[in-house]
Amino acid sequence: METSDKKPSLAAAPEARFTVSPMTLATDRWMGRLIRFGGVGVVLAVFGMLAFLIFQVFPLFTGAKVEPVGSLSVPAGAVAFGEDEYGDLPYVVLADGKVIFQRAKDGSKVLEWAPALAARRVTAVRSYPRSGLVFLGLSDGAVQELRVVYRSTFDAAGKRTVEPVVTALEPLQVGKPGLPCVEVWNAKGAQARLILVRQEEAGRPLLTAVRLTERKGLGGKAKVTVSAPFVVAADAASVDKVLLPSTAESLIVIGKSGEVRTYADDGATFSFLQAFTPFKESGDPAVASAGMIFGNVSVVFVSRTGEQQVWSMYPQLQPDGKSLRRWGKIHDGEALAGAGEGVYAAEGNKCYLAVAGGKLQIRNMTTGSLRWEGDAPSGSIRQLAFAGNYDRFTALSADGKLHRWSIVDHHPESSWGAFFGKIWYEGATGPAYTWQSSAGSDEFEAKYSLVPLFYGTVKGPFYALLFALPIALTAAIYVSQFLRPEYRQVVKPVMEIMASLPSVVLGFLAGLWLAPLVDPRLISLFCAVGILAPAALFAGFLWSVLPQPVRRQVKPGMEFLWLLPFLALCAFFAWKSGPAVEAAFFTVKDSASGLPIADFREWWRQTTGATYDSRNSLVVGFVMGFAVIPIVFTIAEDALSNVPNSLVSGSLALGASRWQTVWSVVVPTAISGIVSGVMIGFGRAIGETMIVVMATGNTAVMESNPFSGMRTLSANIAVELPEAASGHTHYRALFLGACCLFLLTFVINTLAEVLRQRLRERYKVV
Amino acid sequence: MSQIMNPPSSSRIKVRPAAEREGRKDYISIRDFGFWYGEKKALDAISLDIPERQVVAFIGPSGCGKSTLLRNLNRMNDLVDGIRHEGDITINGRSIYDPGLEVISLRRRVGMVFQKSNPFPKSIFENVVYALRVVGVRDRAVLEEACETSLRKAALWDEVKDRLNDSALGLSGGQMQRLCIARAIANRPEILLMDEPCSALDPIATGKIEELIHELKEQFTIVIVTHSMQQAARVSDRTAFFYLGKQIEYDTTEKIFMNPSQAQTEAYISGRFG
Structure with a gap:
């Protein structure tokens, strides 16, 4: 020991053998930390993503801030x-x-x-x-x-x-000379300006109007032509309130009895259109206050008891079968605290401020959601007006005060109902789930229902799995249990390469090659697909009746060599016989020429009344199936191959056939892997974007019809995010869609995992 | 038939001398049997007769071909790629390689218990009645009766009768192996092949299985492959010793263990090689 500093003693040698170098320890420690960092980082990244989505979506569900x-x-x-x-x-x-x-x-x-x-x-x-x-x-x-x-x-x-x-x-x-004006209105239509006055003649109301037509000369001063005064709504028994839309296209007169009479501009004067009493059913039918909503097609009526109703012009079927735009009730609003004292519409959106029972409420007409509620000023309100960009409103009260409020409300049109509920939009014939985020006109109201997108998100994968699962699962069973190992070693990598095919290529093929190809030969395709399964079974039957010595010539696992040409031949004949089948079963009268034509598409339209699109769910299902098959196949095949050979031998030794062994031992044992393969395939199909963008037509419709398109949540984001203004309701609605998609896949994956664990517990192998 | 359905009432071992036993002396007949895995010859010129309702043990060092021969008796080797055979094996006079004979039918006649217990991930009941289900028996009463009979024969009934619907994977190792035996005899085969049935078991479980073999030979012809010389001596009536794919000696167990005619046999059973 004393000489250890000069040369290592013999006693130190075994010690060195057992000592752990600091490098080993440090590496071990640091690798542990690195791995922990990576693991925690992944979890944090997922939660961070969710947090970001929620952060983007949150403002949609906050009310207006009014100060x-x-x-x-x-x-x-x-x-x-x-x-x-x-x-x-x-x-x-x-x-x-x-x-x-x-x-x-x-x-x-x-x-x-x-x-x-x-x-x-x-x-x-x-x-x-x-x-x-x-x-x-x-x-x-x-x-x-x-x-x-x-x-x-x-x-x-x-x-x-x-x-x-x-x-x-x-x-x-404007009015009858000599009689004082009681009220005066002005509105600027597309052609002319209208000035309307109300007078009282011997206790009866008198509404008179003039039209001012302005014609601009070349660089000169505008020349205004004034029409002769004309009396309007002379048939109204009493006039309590008059609503004149800012476009001067119609006129709404509310009588003291609560009857609402509407008139339409007929070019010369205003002709009577329709009369209705909104609060006919309630105790007091009188209309306490009413206001025209921005867009000039909807009116909010408030009764003396605070009841609210929204009436709007929309196409209605008349007794003579024609569809005409008429007034009808589209919403029953939430009751207000007291009699309506005034309804004032915002400019640029469908919100209105209702004064009732000492409260001010800003509501959205379409969704009925309450954006803000506050106390009304002490004096009764004589006039209230919103600023043009909905950031301010001002009210004049009878006690000589001009009150001003500021509004911060970026998403007045959003609410849970708007995204997930059935909403009766202006101009629509009934409540519906609609996604339509943009249009040409400024007065257009964006519609952000996510329900049709959810529908499409489930419909696409449904058709994809309908196509993919039978193929992928039977293929997995065949390859893992029946095919010879040499072929298996080829088939599996090929399937895995198929999984790596970019989906944009598949979508491109689907939309531009497959859809036009399948479109005229749909029946041929159906025939070919329909014949395959029976043909395969028939081939199996033929094989089983072949004498034993002939069958012995083919090694086990090589039977497909005889099956494949047979199937190809059957499919070829089925494809060729498609037009004959179409002519035999799907001949209809052509709507244009009146001649009988054999066309399945026309037959489908006429028989079911549903639409037929060239880029339809079947095409998407077929191509998305191609994206899903390799995933389901690979995972299911792995699970099936991993079933211990001892179980297969055990079953065979008990006198079970190959199929009995597969069906009652191998498949149940591998079921957890198969289920997770199916669920992962479903998850892949739900998240799939490019194929649906390119091959569906992206119509946000809710139809189970296999020959119509769809729009999925992911395709919706891909298509619309580039055109959505950052921070706008549209932008946030897309993020809400992303959030829903996230949750949907999260729920599906969790369910899949729970199911898998349960099955694994049940069918675990020692 | 009634003899099969009624389990022995006593668990005490009754051993009758092999010679007294009735039945065909050449029930299973192996003639000049050779077998190849690809290019490798695993068995060479095997010829032996197995009498009905006796226990025959195959012994020999690892790789001697005893398991291969056993697995040929119900053609389990068919699953292996590149196999070839010569000679013939007959059961009750009929070749098992007869082209008219379905291999499935052969396996229903020749049951098998594997070295490692391999219960299916199903309930105990479903495991036992599996062979009946694949035959197509649907009648619940028949299945239940067969289940009870088989489990009683496998001396497992009392241990599992209250949990027939529990997973078979919850049983202990010895119980699982006895379950596999019950499963193998449920469809009443004629021959039972056992491939080192006790190699993964503790001595107590091994004892139980050996007791069971004694009882089962009343009804079945049993061929057992074992590494344990003591086991072969305890359970078998006749013993075959194999070495490097060749049949060295085949005689009554007593003769093989007391007075072997071949030096290799003696060397092996006395533990000098193997």
Whole structure:
């Protein structure tokens, strides 16, 4: 020991043999850490993905955030208001027609404008805050139009000064001369502008309108032609409220009895269209308040008891068989806290603000969801208007206050119901699950029901598995149990190469080659597929009746050499006989020429009334089946091959045939592997994107019809994500679809695993 | 038949001298039998007769071909690739290689118990009645009766009668092997082949199986392959010793163990090689 520093003693040698080098220990420790890091990292990545999806989706299910941003004292007699684009410089109109501009910041008066009317008085005021138009109804039935313009000037320092300017137009005789206007409305249609006044003549209401047609000359001043005043809705017994859509295409008059009469613009005047009483069934049929929703096809009615109904124009089948657009109830809204005091529509979406029982509620008309609820200001509301981009609303109350609120509501159209429920959209003939995220018009309401996508997501894999499972599983049984090992060593890698075929190639083949090929020869294909199974059985039968010496010539496991040409021959003849079968069973009268034609597609359309698309579920099922077969085959084949040989021998030694052995020993023992193969194949089919994008036509329909297309959640994301604006409802709805897809595959995989574990427990081998 | 259906009432071993036993002396007849796995000759010129309702033991060192010969008796070797045979094996006068004879039918006649117990992942009941099910018996009463009879014959009935529907994989090693025996005799074969049935078992389980063999030979012709000389001496009436694919000696067990005529046999049973 003393000399150990010079040369290693003999005693140290065995010790060195048993010592563990620090390097070994360090490597062991670090590899352990690395592996742990990798494992935890994978789990974290999955949860991170889910968290990201939820984070993206969460804003869809939050309500509107509405905050009061102060109120402004205005003269108590104010009856109407308006404001500039930013809400900095609002104005109020007093009952006598005076217009007063005040700064929103400090309430200081900027401008006071008074009409010069000589002997006439102002008897009615209507302000259209978003267009800066104010209409004064005068005591002699005339109407004066005021135009409010904000003129911005910038000084040398770049500071903006806004200066309001009021221009008064010449009063226009609209109503019956001599009678004071009670109310006045204005609307700008596609061709003409309409000014409507209400007067009272001997206790009866009188509605009179004029049309102003503006024709612009070449670079010159616009020339306005004013039509002669014409009386509208003369048949209305009483007039409580009048709703004039901003397009001036129709007119809705609500009587005191609660009867709603609608009129349509017929070019000259307004002709009666339809009358209905929304609250006929309830105790008090009177309509307490009503408002036209943005888009001008739906009206929200609120009764005195707070009941809400939404009526809309949609195509309805008339007794004479024609389908005409008529008014009908599309929603029963949630009851409000008290009698309706006002319904004010937002601009740019289907939301409205209802005032009832001292509460303000912002609701979405289509989904009925409550976006926000808050307390109404103390004085009754005379007028309320949303800003054009739905970020603000302002209300004028009777106690001389101009209240202002800000809104943060990025997804007014979303709710659980919108994504998963049946929704009756405007213009539709009934509630339906619809996905339609974009269209040409601005007034279009995006429809985000995920249900048809779910349907497609299950339908595609269903047809794929219908095609793939029998083939994959029988192939797996055949290859693992009957085929000679030499061939098995070839078949298996080939199948695995098939699994690595890019799905975009399969989709391309399906959409551009297979679909057009199969389309005219569908019956031939059916014949060929239909003949294969019986032909295989028949071949087996022929084989079994062959004398033993002949059968002995073929080694066990080589029988397929005789089967294959037989099957190919059968399939060929079946394919060739397709047109004859089609002519025999599927001849229909051609709708165009009236001549009989043998066409299965036409037969299908006429017999079932369902659609027939060239890119249909069968084509997708067939091609997606190709993507699924190798996976199911490989896993099932592995499971079947792993069944211990001792069990097979045991069964054979007991006098069981090959098939009895396979069916009652091998398959039950391998069942957990087979099930997981099927489930993994199903999961693969559900997540499959490119094939369905390219081969389905991507129509979001819910039909079990095998000859129609579909749209799956994954295809939907692939197709629409590039065109969705980041942060928009559409964008988040796609993420919601991704979230659902994630959960769907998660649930399916979990179920598969649970099932597999149970089966494994039951059929485990010692 | 009634003899088969009624289990012996006593578990005591009754050994009658082999010579007194009735039945054909050449029930199984192996004549000049040679067998190849591909190019390798595993058996060479085997000729021996196995009398009915006796226990014949095949002994010999590993690789001597005793298991191969056993597995030829029910043509289990058919599953192996590249096999070839010469000579003939007859059972009750009929060649097992007769082209008119279905191999399935042969295996129903010649039952087999393997070295490693191989119960199916099914219930005990389903394991026992498997052979009857593949024959096509559907009658529940018949199946239940056969199950009880077979399990009683395999001396397992009392241990499992309350859990027939439990998985067979929950049994102990010895119980599993006895279950495999019960399974093999359920369809009442005529011959029972046993390929080292006790090699994976402890001495107590081995004792039980050996007792069982004594009882079963009342009804079955039993061919057993074993590595244990003591076992061969305990259970068999006749013993064949094989070495390198050749049949060295075949005689009554007493003769083989007490007074072997061949030096190789003596060397083997006295433990000098093997």
